[in-house]
Amino acid sequence: MSVLDQHGIPVQRMRDAMLRQPTAAALAAAAAVLALAVVCGANPWTAAALTAAAFAGARVALRTAAAERIVAGHRASSLTDGRHGTDLSWHSIIDALPDAAVALSGTGRVLRSSRAARDLFTALRNGQTLDLATRNPDLLGAVEQALATRTAATVQTLERVPVERRLSATLSPLQSGTADIESPALLLVFRDISQEERLAQMRADFIANASHELRTPLTSLRGFIETLQGQARDDPEARNKFLDIMSTQAGRMTRLLDDLLSLSRLEMRAHVAPQGEVEINALVREVVDLLQPIAREVGVAMTFAAEPAECVVRGDRDELVQVFQNLVQNAIKYGGRDGHVDVMVTRTSGTGRARDRVIIEVRDDGPGIAEAHLPRLTERFYRVDVAASRDKGGTGLGLAIVKHVLNRHGGQLRITSTLGAGSTFAVVLDLKG
Numbered sequence: 001m002s003v004l005d006q007h008g009i010p011v012q013r014m015r016d017a018m019l020r021q022p023t024a025a026a027l028a029a030a031a032a033v034l035a036l037a038v039v040c041g042a043n044p045w046t047a048a049a050l051t052a053a054a055f056a057g058a059r060v061a062l063r064t065a066a067a068e069r070i071v072a073g074h075r076a077s078s079l080t081d082g083r084h085g086t087d088l089s090w091h092s093i094i095d096a097l098p099d100a101a102v103a104l105s106g107t108g109r110v111l112r113s114s115r116a117a118r119d120l121f122t123a124l125r126n127g128q129t130l131d132l133a134t135r136n137p138d139l140l141g142a143v144e145q146a147l148a149t150r151t152a153a154t155v156q157t158l159e160r161v162p163v164e165r166r167l168s169a170t171l172s173p174l175q176s177g178t179a180d181i182e183s184p185a186l187l188l189v190f191r192d193i194s195q196e197e198r199l200a201q202m203r204a205d206f207i208a209n210a211s212h213e214l215r216t217p218l219t220s221l222r223g224f225i226e227t228l229q230g231q232a233r234d235d236p237e238a239r240n241k242f243l244d245i246m247s248t249q250a251g252r253m254t255r256l257l258d259d260l261l262s263l264s265r266l267e268m269r270a271h272v273a274p275q276g277e278v279e280i281n282a283l284v285r286e287v288v289d290l291l292q293p294i295a296r297e298v299g300v301a302m303t304f305a306a307e308p309a310e311c312v313v314r315g316d317r318d319e320l321v322q323v324f325q326n327l328v329q330n331a332i333k334y335g336g337r338d339g340h341v342d343v344m345v346t347r348t349s350g351t352g353r354a355r356d357r358v359i360i361e362v363r364d365d366g367p368g369i370a371e372a373h374l375p376r377l378t379e380r381f382y383r384v385d386v387a388a389s390r391d392k393g394g395t396g397l398g399l400a401i402v403k404h405v406l407n408r409h410g411g412q413l414r415i416t417s418t419l420g421a422g423s424t425f426a427v428v429l430d431l432k433g
């Protein structure tokens, strides 16, 4: 392998050039000085010293000139004369590429690969063919075709090892008409499109879910409108009943749209740290007081235990109200009639470099949630029992909003639940330092 200098020139080649070229010219210069010294009558020692100095000086000057010529010539031609097999500057271009790139010779052997390509195909080796690094038939077929026809192509492939990834490979033939097996004939550049595809899938799922959630109340509204226009037109009792249901459905649609807007606003501000200061005891007490009448209506006994010390966090007041409203509402809704809901604020001291924190727990003694559901509860529209949630006016977006707000606040949500014994939703926030 050649060692390259800072200009990407093989060091050995530079040394050879510097040694060969200046020697002949320096000898000529030294001979001229010797002749001049003899003609001028200098003594033999002086003539010899002058000749040696002339020889050395001329060599140094010529060496410098030769080196400069090589660098200049190299700079001018480094991108084009790679096919002579001596200039390897294209190696440094491949090395510098952040993408996974592989240069193949006309015979399909790997000449050079970027680090990202070697991370992607761990068995990739210089001098070997690509089929030793990947078994993907689409990719190998496209490479063979591109080498044979010298035409560009793009293929999408699924690599399963070391992890499953979808790749988009661009195949670009390089300079044509060379038979040199050391010169690059095909450049492959790979892009990992797994993440893009996952996001596209998430977006499609989200739109499908949102339209489904909206369609249900809308269908019901249209049904009642038709009934009111038809057989129920002159039935005041039925009319009042249907109008009540229609009002509930319209309310559900409004809530759904409000929640969707909340989520989209939160996503837009995801990377902006919240500005305000909030005292958590006071904020949670307010939420509990607000929801106390609703708890009483369904026979739920709700208690609140504040932390005696002040607990100030950096946060957005309205967003944190939304968090605790949803958690307390869930505990009342899903905890079941005549149950208990306990809300507690406690302060913990951080050890080492960790900050002091405040933990807000919302505990119910309802039916609990099976373990399999726990990791999915904060997904949009995820509900353990869809019909039960809809019955209670839920949209399935509450905990997704909670997660987004807590992410923006650098906080955490911890969910623990025991079937038949109840659930605890705990929010952990750093106290203001």
Ligand SMILES: Nc1ncnc2c1ncn2[C@@H]1O[C@H](COP(=O)(O)OP(=O)(O)OP(=O)(O)O)[C@@H](O)[C@H]1O
Binding pocket: 259, 326, 330, 331, 334, 335, 364, 366, 368, 369, 377, 382, 383, 384, 385, 389, 390, 393, 394, 395, 396, 397, 398, 399, 400, 423
């Ligand atoms: N305390 C709880 N006990 C049992 N199940 C719960 C509890 N809290 C949440 N869940 C389950 O988690 C699901 C998701 O809750 P989330 O708050 O996201 O939506 P929702 O309450 O159904 O609707 P929304 O909050 O938008 O009104 C609920 O549908 C319910 O199945």
Ligand SMILES: [Mg+2]
Binding pocket: 326, 329, 330, 394, 398, 399
């Ligand atoms: Mg909820």
